Amino acid sequence: MPELDSAMLSRLLTSLTLGFHILFATLGVGVPLLISGAEWIGIRRKDNHYRILARRWTRGFVVTVAVGVVTGTCIGLQLSLLWPSFMEVAGQVIGLPLFLETFAFFFEAIFLGIYLYTWDRFENPYYHWLLSVPVVIGSTASAFFISTVNAFMNSPKGFKLDNGQITEIKPLIAMFNPATPTKASHVISTAYLTSAFVLAAITAFLILKKGNSEYYRKALHFTMVTAFVFAIATVVIGDFSGKYLAKYQPEKLAAAEWHFETEKGADLIVGGILGEDGEVKYGLHLPNFLSILAHGDPNAEVIGLNEFPEDETAPLFIHYLFDLMIGIGMFLAALSTVFLILSRWRQGWQHSKLILWTIVAAGPLALLAIEFGWIFSEVGRQPWILWHVMETVDGATTSEHVGAMFILFFALYVVLGWICISVLLKMFRNNPVETEFEQMDR
């Protein structure tokens, strides 16, 4: 067990806040896209079902945004509070995207405010829809910018280090580092995917509880089509992420794959238990698949963990997280494909109890995949906070009070999470769709 010094506690508190923020942030990035899409379809087809859908999603969205905003404010300030030495160094190189991110927030916040309170203000309904576009752009842009910061931590570029002094800083090169393309696109596509599945899961649950109706059928179809598109995108981009790792952070991939010896035609190990001697038991070996994931060539050479000093590699439990993330990704892609096939060739089957319950499970699973993915990616970077530049322990605060702050924030998130859920439940219970139809027809 590592000891609980202020560096370790800072890691725990950062993980806690980010682990909580990322759930709401993911929905914050993805849900506006679905809202905007639904409203647009509603206007185009003159179909009030879709417009009500957009309204109802928006109402729930406001509550999750609020939690996203306040936890985001927490993590934003905590970066300075918990990692002062890191921020002092990194801030000089990577301040630009952090700063740009706040512009994206501004943009999003302003238009979200307008969007929420102008549903019936315009003669031409497209004007209201237009207001959703900056919200989508703003939230996706903020995900992009913050991902570049994280990418920079994995692949620091755009500066020189002379005796601890940072020189020759190039902000744009730091921002568009080798990790940026895969990082940002994977984060954004998974945010869309997860949001689609969360909304689909809610819809499927309501169908199971209240019975089917045209409104729910449209909602389910719309969310599942979206989910399908981004599930495929996620798997493809995830594959590119693996290739990025193989090229730039081979020890992270090796640790995730329990790949110890450098070899050609490497197997992909799924699951398993690691014995004392580095022997993998009970794992499922997929022949040559690791070489394919790493280089797109079944016989390519994949660097093994033994090439690296032991104190510079990540804890090996990340293997399970990696497997779980990929497993969930494959499952989500398969589920949305089956749904679409059924709705095309076996009308009605896609609303069978089995499929609906599977979709209900897929929502939370997608959120879990987000958590697994992040923990894998962050722990997999250890012991570095800035890969091969600065170790995590050197970035942390020296304050003695981190433990108490951990308890404080833990309590805060328990309260926020709990009340957020109960408010959402209450909102939908007190305001069923049926009354909304009546209001719309007035």
Add this chain to the structure above:
Amino acid sequence: MDIQILGITVLWIFLYGYLIVASIDFGAGFFAYYGKVTKRDDVINSIISRYLSPVWEVTNVFFVFFFVGLVGFFPKTAYYYGTALLVPGSIALVLLAIRGSFYAFGNYGAKDSHFYTFLYGATGLLIPASLSTALTISEGGFIDEKNGTVVFLVEELLTSFYSWAVVFLAIVSVLYISAMFLSFYASKAKDLKALELLRKYALFWSPPTILASFLVFLALKGHNEEHFNNMVDYSYFFILSFICFNIAVWLVYKNKRYGTAFIFVMLQFLFAFFGYGVSHLPYILYPYITIEAGFTNEAMGIALVIAFIAGLFLLIPSLFLLMRMFLFDAKYVEGNREK
């Protein structure tokens, strides 16, 4: 202009923006709660929520913008403030988090919960008090650097006359700014009952505001003589501020031109805030960080300034649109529009 000066000016403008919009929000929370307790909520609370609902997230971004920008332009501040302020900073964060989310829960979810309104009101006073200590600390004397780590001298802060004067000023000016703005909003909404009440609040809180300002001056003389003397050199800022204060209060007292009155309130704080800021330079944190030594490198500085200018092209029209929809749209302000 030096890029350092440009950087700190940008940040100071945003902090000023936050000061105004957040004061309105914080004070409104208090008035909403007070209205509820004194059973006058039917008079003012609809005015308050009509203004606050669309803008609360924007208010928060002003704050985020300031501290992210500060770390961007002056990374050293992250080191000193970050290490020293873990505990007070975390407490302020928790308060902000409670406030923001409970506002949304109360307003969009469970309507009319007494407890939510209470939290909203109480945090409205506690947050300005705790945030204002960041400025207090910048005067020096509350942070010490020993054996390579930075320590925060809590006892010094809690026993300092200056620090309590600042807290007092923060709280009363929040109530003053907020009441002034809400009076303007009520007059625009032609809601005479609300106006009458809010106008009383505004007048009630104006003498304490000016009193607290003088108190802070006096206390600063005892705490940081160098800064105090600088402020005396820039005294015309404060004189202008005082003049604006008088005009604003006089207009409200005469019961006319609430819009103009609020512009003068904004000018009052603009002069005072920039007078304070200019005389604070070159220090950001006495005596550890100056704007020269604490500045990020040239390349990043230029990139940030370019980003800022480009960002303004996006922000100003959007903010203008927001104001047009909710501040200058008579029908919305009067409450004659559906959500």
